[in-house]
Amino acid sequence: MDTPNIQARPAPARAPIGFDEKLASHGLELRAATIETLQVNVGKLCNQACKHCHVDASPKRTEIMSRETAEQVVSVLQRFRIPTLDITGGAPELNPSFRWLVSEARALGTHVIVRHNLTVMFESGQEDLPEFFRTHQVEVISSLPYFLEQQTDAQRGNGVFTKSIEALRRLNEVGYGAEGSGLILNLVYNPVGAFLPPAQAAIESDFKRELHNRYNLSFNHLYTITNMPIQRYLEYLRRSGNEERYMRKLVEAFNPNAVAGVMCRSLVSVDWTGKLYDCDFNQMLELGVAGDLPQTLMQFDPGTLATRQIMTGAHCFGCTAGAGSSCGGVVV
Amino acid sequence: MSYYEEDDLSRFGEIGKHRPDLFAKFMDWYQACQEDGALSKREKALIGLAVAHALQCPYCIDAYSQSCLESGSNLEQMTEAIHMASAIRGGAALIHGLQAHNSVHKVSM
Numbered sequence: 026m027d028t029p030n031i032q033a034r035p036a037p038a039r040a041p042i043g044f045d046e047k048l049a050s051h052g053l054e055l056r057a058a059t060i061e062t063l064q065v066n067v068g069k070l071c072n073q074a075c076k077h078c079h080v081d082a083s084p085k086r087t088e089i090m091s092r093e094t095a096e097q098v099v100s101v102l103q104r105f106r107i108p109t110l111d112i113t114g115g116a117p118e119l120n121p122s123f124r125w126l127v128s129e130a131r132a133l134g135t136h137v138i139v140r141h142n143l144t145v146m147f148e149s150g151q152e153d154l155p156e157f158f159r160t161h162q163v164e165v166i167s168s169l170p171y172f173l174e175q176q177t178d179a180q181r182g183n184g185v186f187t188k189s190i191e192a193l194r195r196l197n198e199v200g201y202g203a204e205g206s207g208l209i210l211n212l213v214y215n216p217v218g219a220f221l222p223p224a225q226a227a228i229e230s231d232f233k234r235e236l237h238n239r240y241n242l243s244f245n246h247l248y249t250i251t252n253m254p255i256q257r258y259l260e261y262l263r264r265s266g267n268e269e270r271y272m273r274k275l276v277e278a279f280n281p282n283a284v285a286g287v288m289c290r291s292l293v294s295v296d297w298t299g300k301l302y303d304c305d306f307n308q309m310l311e312l313g314v315a316g317d318l319p320q321t322l323m324q325f326d327p328g329t330l331a332t333r334q335i336m337t338g339a340h341c342f343g344c345t346a347g348a349g350s351s352c353g354g355v356v357v
Numbered sequence: 358m359s360y361y362e363e364d365d366l367s368r369f370g371e372i373g374k375h376r377p378d379l380f381a382k383f384m385d386w387y388q389a390c391q392e393d394g395a396l397s398k399r400e401k402a403l404i405g406l407a408v409a410h411a412l413q414c415p416y417c418i419d420a421y422s423q424s425c426l427e428s429g430s431n432l433e434q435m436t437e438a439i440h441m442a443s444a445i446r447g448g449a450a451l452i453h454g455l456q457a458h459n460s461v462h463k464v465s466m
Contacts, residue, residue, distance in 0.1 A: 173431060216426070223429035227399060231429055273367065 034310070035263065038254035040272045040339035047342075051281040055289070055335040057303075060327050062292035064111040064352070065090075065098050066305060067120040069297070072145050075168075075181045077215055077258045079309050082115040089115075090297040095122040097299055097322040099129045105327050111292070111352065113140040113305060118151055131161045138164045140352075143192035144185055155199040164209040165201060166248070166352075167193075172235040176217045193242045202244040210244045213354075215252055219267035221278060221347055222249035225355045248354030251275075253306050253343040275342035283349030286356030289335045295322060303335045305352075306343075312336050366416045391424075399428035406435055407442035 048054060068089035071082035102110060110130045117123050117139060130137050139158065146154040158165055169189055170180045177186035193210075196202065202210035212232065216222050229247035236242040252258045254272060262268040293314075294302040299322040302308040318333055319326045349356030373380030391401060402424040409417030425435050 171431065173433075176431065218426065220423055220426045223427055224398065227397065228429040 034256065035259050037310070038259055038262075038268065038272055038339045040276055040342055042276060044337045044339060044341040047276070047279055048284065048337075051284075053281060053284050055284065055287070055337060055341075057331055057333045057335060058290045060105070060107055060291065060293055060331050062109040062111050062288075063098065063102060063107045063295060064113060064292050064305060065126075065295045066113050066297060066308060067095070067115070067117045067123060067126070069115045070119045071115040071142065072119065072148050073116070073142055073182055073185065075257075076261060077180055077217075077252050079253050079256045079258060079306055080115060081256050081309070086115065088297050089120050090122065090299075092122045092125070094297070094299045094322065095120075095126045098126060098295065099133070101322055101325045102130055102135050103133055105325065107135070107327075109136045109138060111138040111140070116142050116145040116148075118145050118154060119148070124157065127157075127161050127163060131163075136164065137161065138166055141165050141167050143167045143169070143189040146192050146195065147188055155195045155201065158196075158201070159199045159208060162207070164211070165196065166211045166213060168213045168215065169193075169232075170215050170217050172232050172239070180215065180217045190240050190242070193236070193244070194240070197242055202242070204243075211246045211248060212244050214247055214249045219252075219262055219265065219271045221274065222251055222350070225249040225348065246354070248352075249348075249350070250352070250354065251343045251346055251350035253340050255306055255340045256309055272339065272342070275346045278346035279342060280345055280347060280349060280357065282357050283345045283347075286349055286351065287341075287344045288351035288353070288356075289344075292352075293325075293330055299323065301325070301330070303333075306340055307336055307338075310338065310340070312338065361415050363419070366419060369416075397428075399425075399430055402428045403430060403434065403438040407438040410439050410442040411446055 066080070069080055069082045069086035070084070070089055071078075071080075071086065072084060074083035098110070101107065112123070112126065114120070118141065120126075127137055127139070141154070141158075145151055157163075167189075168181070169177065171177050174186040177189065178184065193202075196210055199208070200206040201208045214222060214228055214232070222228070225247065228249060232247050233244070236244070254262060254268070254275070259268070262271050289303040289307075292304070294305050294308050296302065296308050301314050301318070301320055301322070302312065303314055307313070313320060313336070314330070315334055315336060318329055344350050370380075373384075391398065396404075402421060405417070406421040406425050409421045422435065
């Protein structure tokens with residue numbers, strides 16, 4: 026196993042009220058309802074180092090899932106017939122076992138989602154990613170924080186917007202985002218700063234119009250995702266003096282109707298070592314599933330995991346603000 | 358003490374401690390105005406930003422800058438809205454120049 030390159034983690038975000046306390050004030054608790062998705066983080070290595078990244082991913086990170094652990098992922102998918110494998114990172118394509126994992130999961134009939142950062146297809150050996158995705162009928166979900174260069178590069182790094190537009194063009198060329206192709210290309214909007222996302226339908230309409238008019242590009246859906254107050258984004262909030270205001274905003278926007286749809290209720294998150302979490306955010310905080318539950322892929326037991334009590338923190342307000350936020354966008 | 362405190366924006370509700378019935382009526386009306394209607398929330402937020410600049414209200418400028426971002430506007434669009442408000446303010450001042458001209462002409466040979 027590689028030696029982890031551990032980054033200093035900022036102290037947890039401070040909210041004016043505890044998340045569990047807020048739930049209780051509405052007569053709610055947070056418990057899983059099913060396991061529709063196994064969301065696997067295959068490593069923190071990335072060709073980008075985005076300012077909002079909750080993974081703290083970058084080209085310097087060395088944590089990466091081994092083939093042995095990837096085989097355990099496939100074994101869990103096979104034994105428990107989990108409908109969807111959601112592969113994330115880092116840039117998951119940089120894991121040497123990535124293509125094997127996708128192929129094996131698809132051979133089982135599992136729906137495979139890849140959280141693809143677009144620019145990685147310009148890395149050496151990754152040029153054929155659009156064709157690989159098409160061959161395996163992968164659903165591609167890609168971040169594009171805005172349809173203008175300034176905002177996108179401000180969050181994701183200089184030059185990222187231009188590369189992202191070219192990558193979207195290549196995905197469109199092989200059929201992604203085209204009506205009737207069955208090749209799904211969804212985009213993700215993250216606010217470029219300390220504010221909440223706009224209404225998903227409205228901003229999706231703007232993105233469709235602007236990307237078509239400016240670049241003749243198409244995609245299926247735009248998901249708005251709230252920035253979670255953890256890791257690199259939390260450091261930004263603190264540096265810029267926005268933490269208190271942002272946390273107050275999240276708490277004031279708490280929507281009890283969003284609780285039923287948050288993603289931890291229908292997925293189990295797996296880290297690069299095979300350890301289990303309630304979501305990718307908890308994973309980055311090293312907040313594992315409750316201690317009395319199976320802790321690793323080797324111990325995976327859907328019977329207990331599917332109804333588990335979710336581990337929470339102040340960051341959970343990010344998923345319940347306004348229309349809610351999940352890996353698939355709004356939840357209400 | 359400054360006349361304008363940033364934290365006062367989030368204390369707006371305290372106005373309702375006295376005559377809460379009037380404040381509740383105002384808030385109902387205010388909230389209803391923000392919702393999607395014949396105009397979208399985003400258009401309304403841009404109007405709010407423009408009016409905030411015309412009124413030069415720092416609370417409103419702060420609040421509607423956030424509203425514009427959270428309804429999907431970018432800084433170019435927001436700046437255009439601010440120019441609209443400023444241009445109308447400027448034009449409104451300038452057209453009063455005719456009043457001055459009229460006044461001067463009235464007493465001139």
